[in-house]
Amino acid sequence: MANILVCDDDKEIVEAIEIYLLQEGYHIFKAYDGEQAIEILKKEEIHLLIIDVMMPKLDGIHATLKIREYSSIPIIILSAKSEDADKILGLNIGADDYVTKPFNPLELVARVKSHLRRYTSLGNLNSDNNSLYTVGGLCINDETKEVTVDGETVRLTPIEYNILLLLVKNQGRVFSINQIYESIWNEDAIGADNTVAVHIRHIREKIEINPREPRYLKVVWGVGYKIEKQSD
Secondary structure (H helix, E strand, C coil), rough: CEEEEEECCCHHHHHHHHHHHCCCCEEEEEEHHHHHHHHHHHHHHCCCCECCCCCCCCHHHHHHHHHCCCCCEEEEEEHHHHHHHHHHHHHHHHEEEEEEECHHHHHHHHHHHHHHHHHHHHHHCCCCCCCCCCEEECHHECCCCCECCCCCCCCHHHHHHHHHHHHHHCCCEEEEEHHHHHHCCCCCCCHHHHHHHHHEEEHHHHCCCCCCCCCCCEEEEEEEECCCCCCC
């Protein structure tokens, strides 16, 4: 069963989250600031991190930035309603999702399950022979879950990988923000605009030489996004 690290300076919130996740059979690690979270991540095999934005010593934003230097585990940010800018910033630097306080614990558990399914799938081999997708110099091997651009390996989070794979598999087809969100998150696309846009921007920064003039991931204004077909 998965190991989940819960980090919040409010011990009551940590304990409440722990109760619900233990009921699902997960093994829980607890931290109360970003520094503690990083220390646990270095010592233990953690499969998903839930982390609050506002904490002493090292906040959730800066902790996420440091963690993304060496780990691609799913990260869910907890954020108060007044911290919309922090939520977007968190997604920008590599968080996969956010949950707004006060939150429904069952919603949080559902999001944990969803992200763990995607993360686990990135480690599983796929016996499908048709697992290699190429668009120009962009290549996705869905068997090894490896992405390369012009031969260089690109490190993506599970959400970024799944968005890119969706678009590459359907190159030339335009997907609206709602279609992308519903396909990847498997839930209704309510308030999905910023979430999808941030992940798209992050993917561009990793696969494009010049994200301002993208070769692969194009926006169709007023419609959505697509992977541009490349001529041979």
